[in-house]
Amino acid sequence: MTRPLLNRRLDGFGTTIFAEMSALATRTGSINLGQGFPDTDGPEEVREAAVRALRDGRGNQYPPGPGIPELRSAISEHQARRYGLAFDPDTEVLVTAGATEAIAAALLALLEPGDEVIALEPYYDSYAACIAMAGGRRVPVTLRPSAGRDRFVLDLDELRAAVTDRTRLILLNTPHNPTGTVLTRAELAAIAQLAVERDLLVVTDEVYEHLVFDGEHVPLVTFPGMRDRTVTISSAGKTFSFTGWKVGWVTASPGLVNAVRTAKQFLTYVASGPFQYAVAEALRLPDTYFSHLADDLRAKRDLLSNGLVEAGFDVFRPAGTYFVTTDIRPLGDDDGFAFCRSLPARCGVVAIPNAVFYNDTNGGTAFVRFAFCKRTEVLHDAISRLKQLRS
Ligand SMILES: *Cc1c(COP(=O)(O)O)cnc(C)c1O
Numbered sequence: 001m002t003r004p005l006l007n008r009r010l011d012g013f014g015t016t017i018f019a020e021m022s023a024l025a026t027r028t029g030s031i032n033l034g035q036g037f038p039d040t041d042g043p044e045e046v047r048e049a050a051v052r053a054l055r056d057g058r059g060n061q062y063p064p065g066p067g068i069p070e071l072r073s074a075i076s077e078h079q080a081r082r083y084g085l086a087f088d089p090d091t092e093v094l095v096t097a098g099a100t101e102a103i104a105a106a107l108l109a110l111l112e113p114g115d116e117v118i119a120l121e122p123y124y125d126s127y128a129a130c131i132a133m134a135g136g137r138r139v140p141v142t143l144r145p146s147a148g149r150d151r152f153v154l155d156l157d158e159l160r161a162a163v164t165d166r167t168r169l170i171l172l173n174t175p176h177n178p179t180g181t182v183l184t185r186a187e188l189a190a191i192a193q194l195a196v197e198r199d200l201l202v203v204t205d206e207v208y209e210h211l212v213f214d215g216e217h218v219p220l221v222t223f224p225g226m227r228d229r230t231v232t233i234s235s236a237g238k239t240f241s242f243t244g245w246k247v248g249w250v251t252a253s254p255g256l257v258n259a260v261r262t263a264k265q266f267l268t269y270v271a272s273g274p275f276q277y278a279v280a281e282a283l284r285l286p287d288t289y290f291s292h293l294a295d296d297l298r299a300k301r302d303l304l305s306n307g308l309v310e311a312g313f314d315v316f317r318p319a320g321t322y323f324v325t326t327d328i329r330p331l332g333d334d335d336g337f338a339f340c341r342s343l344p345a346r347c348g349v350v351a352i353p354n355a356v357f358y359n360d361t362n363g364g365t366a367f368v369r370f371a372f373c374k375r376t377e378v379l380h381d382a383i384s385r386l387k388q389l390r391s
Helices: 017-028 044-055 069-083 098-110 125-133 156-162 185-197 236-240 254-264 273-282 287-310 336-347 376-390
Strands: 093-096 116-121 137-142 167-173 201-205 230-235 248-251 314-316 323-327 367-371
Touching: 017 336, 044 273, 069 093, 069 248, 069 273, 093 098, 093 254, 098 125, 098 167, 098 201, 098 230, 098 248, 098 254, 116 125, 125 137, 125 167, 137 156, 156 185, 167 185, 185 201, 230 236, 230 254, 236 273, 248 254, 287 314, 287 323, 287 376, 336 367, 336 376
Parallel strands: 116 137, 116 167, 167 201, 201 230
Antiparallel strands: 093 248, 230 248, 314 323, 323 367
């Protein structure tokens, strides 16, 4: 057999770095600050709601294709309460198997082969693969260190210059994984204006909407002209610390939801039946739940960021998400891959080289990402281990 088994669209998409690094963490007994999942579960009452649904026989058989009505209503109410947005739960909300399926379904539904997709680089690993599976062409616009080298910023001129006659959509992500950048109101207004001017769709991944530490999260769809050209994606995983439940959702105008549902119904059809009932209750938790979640993670952001500075890293302090990106050059290293592969042996910590989130293998070579969505004592332990690097 001379023909390779993996088709050309998926050429280069081997095993994700997360599998390699998590296996390394287990093998070496290292603290895993690689993959972004909390090491404590979300609210007890939400977990109990899932148990109740299972016991009461709700969601144990195929739930409705678009998601159970209780959850679609709760999502619609959340958008209204939080952002003053009105989405019809019957025609403008779609429940998916996590944000991951929503991203895949949106790209498969909205792209023709050859369409260009602009994505903020470094990007979440599924974006490149999904654009490729949909036959689209990925056009990266790279977030770069600010003049003060304290955060990553978007160059709006670069974004404008990346739009061509073949551009179908912008795949946005704010708060941004892995850099922790939260796009400002002014930046979002400029992106919205560009989308309107060039008649583009925007698929916006806002799974970290509640994990903002400085500034505010403003949904792109709130800007003039965006209501009918924006597919907003979010998920219960990060907001409620149940990343294994895989309950995500899309909110958009009826035509866009219809398109995404057409692709989605042939991916999983439906998923996470009983968990949908639990997430419907979770979305109705009082505002204090959401503010405590952000406060708790802000303290962890500060703890790990300060520890990394003391350990000798250059730190880009994130305004949101689970992650802090560092530059390893002050430690005398410049190859993030080699650094991350050697880190478990050197000090018993696992991190992720940001180069995996870039288009070309030379991008972001010296940047390394650490997750701080872990218990305080775990972070303290990791910091004291990382401080050994310099001795
Ligand atoms: C975690 C994450 C997702 C995936 O969300 P799920 O609901 O677990 O599928 C999507 N986008 C970004 C940026 C993420 O960090």
